[in-house]
Amino acid sequence: MASSADSARHPEWQYLDLMRRIWEQGDERVDRTGVGTRSVFGTQLRFDLAEGRMPLLTTKRVFWKTATREFLWFLTGDTNIRTLCAQGVQIWTDWPLDKYRKASGEGISREAFSDRIVADAAFAAEWGDLGPVYGKQWVDWPVFEPAGEGLFRQRAAGVNQVAQVVESLRTNPGSRRHIVEGWNVAELDRMALPPCHKTYQFHVSGNRLNGLLYQRSCDVALGLPFNLWGGALFLRMLAQQCDLEPGELVWMGGDTHLYLNHADLVEAQLSREPHGDPRLAIVRRPDSIFDYRIEDFEVTGYAPQGQLSAPVAV
Structure with a gap:
C-alpha cells in the first residue's frame, strides 16, 4: 500500500x-x-x-x-426523484425502487424504474417521493401556529x-x-x-x-x-x-x-x-x-x- x-x-x-x-x-x-x-x-x-x-x-x-x-x-x-432522474442522476433512486419492488413484487430494473419515473408524472408522484429529506428542511422547515381550542395548523x-x-x-x-x-x-x-x-x-x-x-x-x-x-x-x-x-x-x-x-x-x-x-x-x-x-x-x-x-x- x-x-x-x-x-x-x-x-x-x-x-x-x-x-x-x-x-x-x-x-x-x-x-x-x-x-x-x-x-x-x-x-x-x-x-x-x-x-x-x-x-x-x-x-x-x-x-x-x-x-x-x-x-x-x-x-x-424538491423531495421527488423525478427531476434528478431526468438529469441522469440516480443517487436517490435505490430507496424508492426498493420500496416499489417490495410493494409490487415486480423485479423492475433501476433503469426501467427511473425511466418510468421520468415518463409518468402520476407514477412519480406515487413512488418517487422521498419524504421531507434534506432540501425540504433546508428551505422549508415546517412551522406550526396555534389554531385555537388546543389545535395547531402548519404555516403556509x-x-x-x-x-x-x-x-x-x-x-x-x-x-x-x-x-x-x-x-x-x-x-x-x-x-x-x-x-x-x-x-x-x-x-x-x-x-x-x-x-x-x-x-x-x-x-x-x-x-x-x-x-x-x-x-x-x-x-x-x-x-x-x-x-x-x-x-x-x-x-x-x-x-x-x-x-x-x-x-x-x-x-x-x-x-x-x-x-x-x-x-x-x-x-x-x-x-x-x-x-x-x-x-x-x-x-x-x-x-x-x-x-x-x-x-x-x-
Whole structure:
C-alpha cells in the first residue's frame, strides 16, 4: 500500500489515512442494512479552499457534476426523484425502487424504474417521493401556529434556513448562528433516509468564510467523496453571494465507516497515491444562491485515476 509519509503531503492523504485506519482498526459491527461495517467514531478532516482549491479526490474518479446537480436539487426543496432522474442522476433512486419492488413484487430494473419515473408524472408522484429529506428542511422547515381550542395548523411557508444564513452572513458576520440543520426530529420517520450530513455551520474570519460540516453517519468509500464536494461547494457559493473569500472546510464525522462488501474498492484505492490540484471556478454570480445552474461551475486540473465501484447499502 502507498505510504502517507509523502513529503509533499497532498491534502487527500487525510482521506486515505482515515480509510486505512477504519479498515485496519475499526470496530466490526452489524448495521441497519445487514451488510456489516468497520467503524470508528469521532473523526475530522480539514481542507483549505483558497484560490479555488476543492477536496475532489484523485485516487478515484468522483463525478462532481452529479454531486453538484444533487446539491442544486437540495436548494430547490424538491423531495421527488423525478427531476434528478431526468438529469441522469440516480443517487436517490435505490430507496424508492426498493420500496416499489417490495410493494409490487415486480423485479423492475433501476433503469426501467427511473425511466418510468421520468415518463409518468402520476407514477412519480406515487413512488418517487422521498419524504421531507434534506432540501425540504433546508428551505422549508415546517412551522406550526396555534389554531385555537388546543389545535395547531402548519404555516403556509416554512423557515428558509439557507436564505437566513445568507442574510446573517451579510448583515451580522460575527454571529455564531450561521447554521443550516437537517435533523428535524418530528419528521425523521417520514424520510426515506434521515439526514447523514446533518449540520452545516459557517464562520467569518476577516474576509474569509470557513465552514464546518457534521455528519452523523458516513459511508467513507461511496458517500464521503460526494459529501466533501457538497460541503465545499456550499461554502464557495455562500462566499460568492456574501462577498467573502473561501477559507477552510472542516468535516467532522460521527459513526464513520466502511462497508464489509467494499473490500475490493478499499484495497484498490489504498494502493494509489494522490496527485494533481483540482480547482473550481464559479463563472457566473446569479442574483440569489437559489439561481445557480450546472453550467456555472468549471473544474480544472482534475485528472483522476480510474473509477472504483461498489454496491450501495440501502
